[in-house]
Amino acid sequence: MEDTIAAIATAYGEGGIGIVRVSGPKARSVLESIFISVRRHRTEGEGQRERFFLPEATGETINEPIVNRRLTYGNVVDPRDGSLVDEAMAVFMKAPYTYTAEDVAEIQCHGSVVSLRRVLSLCLENGARLAEPGEFTKRAFLNGRLDLSQAEAVIDVVRAKTDQGFDVALGQMEGSLSREIRELRNDLMDLLVLVTVNLDYPDEDIEEINYEKLDESLSQIDDKLQALIAGAGTGRMIREGLAVTIAGRPNVGKSSLMNALLRESRAIVTDVPGTTRDTIEEGLSISGIPVRLTDTAGIRRTEDRVEQIGIEKSKEAVNRADLILFMVSGNEGFTPEDLEIIPYLDEKKTVVLLNKIDLGSVLTEEMILEKMPGAAVIETSMKEGHGMDLLQEKIRDMVFGGQAAQRESMIVTNVRHEELIRRASEEIHCAQLMSSSREALDFIEVNIRQAFDDLGEIIGETANDQIINEVFSRFCLGK
Structure with a gap:
């Protein structure tokens, strides 16, 4: 590539340090046009204190040659009038041993939007053009440092x-x-x-x-x-996240489960049925797997128009989920409301959480599998925190197909x-x-x-x- 590109390489916003990256045949000349190295001097007198002298303060020009791969302290200045733009650390790296396999310069200045924009503007005024999205990595690919899958x-x-x-x-x-x-x-x-x-x-x-x-x-x-x-299925879940929906009738413990998984009080928990009237979505990590967790309104027949809207949203969340956590009360057994929900879970990967076992259970795993063959069953108590570790292990097993580990290359x-x-x-x-x-x-x-x-x-x-x-x-x- 004949031209030289530049861009801000760190995220916009406040930060201790921000980086402007330059790549191409003019990277060194762009850096030398706007960056002046400043040597540390020892002052005479009490305490032998050290300080950095700016060229303006000393009346001398301290601008030693840039050394390959040596990080150097100095100032970014406007070459038109020599005015100070920011303090910075700068490094020049000679091709081909760089990210792009071209000559690269990086300027580490204060991480404010104003400072980064000013430094970038100076780079563009002194021989570089603004890089396109992904152009640094594209040059690494075109120059043979990365293949396309590595670049992605x-x-x-x-x-x-x-x-x-x-x-x-x-x-x-x-x-x-x-x-x-x-x-x-x-x-x-x-x-x-x-x-x-x-x-x-x-x-x-x-x-x-x-x-x-x-x-x-x-x-x-x-x-x-x-x-x-x-x-590939495991890979997509690792990359994009596993969509997990908590389903069940009202007041069965769904919001308590969400709070337990998030380890915070995100959903309102009361003994009043129908407290949750809309879906609540949060992101978390379970055993290293990104999870998009959705708590739903209890699915039941109701005349409440607002609750009906929430129930429709719950059904939509069930349809788009990769995994359903279906909660039932072990101490009550299957209720007519539970039996109405089960058809919605057909052909979905489902873990049945037999909740409230601290109150005793009239349901057994055999009874659940009779209604829901192929489902996994875990006994839980949201009150006592029972079964949460087993649930996380089950989620990991379902993602990885029961394999303890897979080679990254696979x-x-x-x-x-x-x-x-x-x-x-x-x-x-x-x-x-x-x-x-x-x-x-x-x-x-x-x-x-x-x-x-x-x-x-x-x-x-x-x-x-x-x-x-x-x-x-x-x-x-x-x-």
């Missing part, structure tokens, strides 16, 4: 809401998913080479491919693709990646069907090559400019 993981690192999400995103930014995709493409390329040479040079003394060997190779590749697809968090892996898998399935039917190798090669290209889009090797531009348009300015 940068967004997930920035937006991560939990330790689990951050660790997965960080692993992918370091190339864990990329390595899996490259291994698969290598397998496909080996197969393509073998198919192609058998097509083009059938009479030569080369390794002959037979359909049994082709079947075996395609099956092994598809097994790897299916493993990635299996981790967790696909990006919808674009998942779609491309599924497309590649479909191509391999077509190739398997043709191979089992002993179709001509020419037809099978087309599907294998398309799967190879689909996976190449994930890491950017076969992605067109439109896809690349769309990916980086999702980035924030300065990243």
Whole structure:
């Protein structure tokens, strides 16, 4: 890239430090135009106190050459009149060992909006242009420092809401998913080479491919693709959050459950049925999984128009949930209101919370599973805090499919990646069907090559400019 770009790299608002980043061939000259290094001097006299002398105060110019990768204290000044803009620390980093693989300069000034805008304006007036959203990371991709999947993981690192999400995103930014995709493409390329040479040079003394060997190779590749697809559901939940809705009839303990999970009194709790008349939504982390938790109004028949609106919203929350926490009172058993709710939970992942067991229980797990086969059942007491640890473990097990841990490289968090892996898998399935039917190798090669290209889009090797531009348009300015 011929031009030099600049942008504020930290979030807008008040902060101790804000950073303006410059990248491109003029990064050093832009920095030298507006930054003057200031050396620390020792004063003579009582206490041998140290202080920083500004050039204006000393009458001398202290502007030593910028040293590569050395953080230097000084002042940002307006080169037109030498006026002080802000105190700052600055560093110049020479290509290619930088984030963008270009010459990069960073100026760390006070984190006020005014200071950052003034410093950025000076950069733009002295040889840089304003960066587009995601352009720093786009340059890292175009310069070969990151592939496309690693670049997309940068967004997930920035937006991560939990330790689990951050660790997965960080692993992918370091190339864990990329390595899996490259291994698969290598397998496909080996197969393509073998198919192609058998097509083009059938009479030569080369390794002959037979359909049994082709079947075996395609099956092994598809097994790897299916493993990635299996981790995609978990990945989406880690990245976007798990939508959990608390459902049940009025006065069964739903608001108490929400308060217990949030560890704060967010929802009103009384012994009056129908206290909650609207949905209440909060975000939290459960076992490292981001959760969007919704407390709903009790679902029941009522003539109260306001409560009816709340109940309709409750039904909508149930429909869009990934997981339902259905609360029933163990000491009362199934009531007609409970039985009216159960059909709404059909085909939803559901954990039945058998609440108020401190008062005794007339319901058993067998009785619940008779009405709701496939549901998980946990005994709880909101009053005594019983069952909360088990509930959190159950949520984690449901997200990870009962596996204690998954390799970060096997967790696909990006919808674009998942779609491309599924497309590649479909191509391999077509190739398997043709191979089992002993179709001509020419037809099978087309599907294998398309799967190879689909996976190449994930890491950017076969992605067109439109896809690349769309990916980086999702980035924030300065990243």
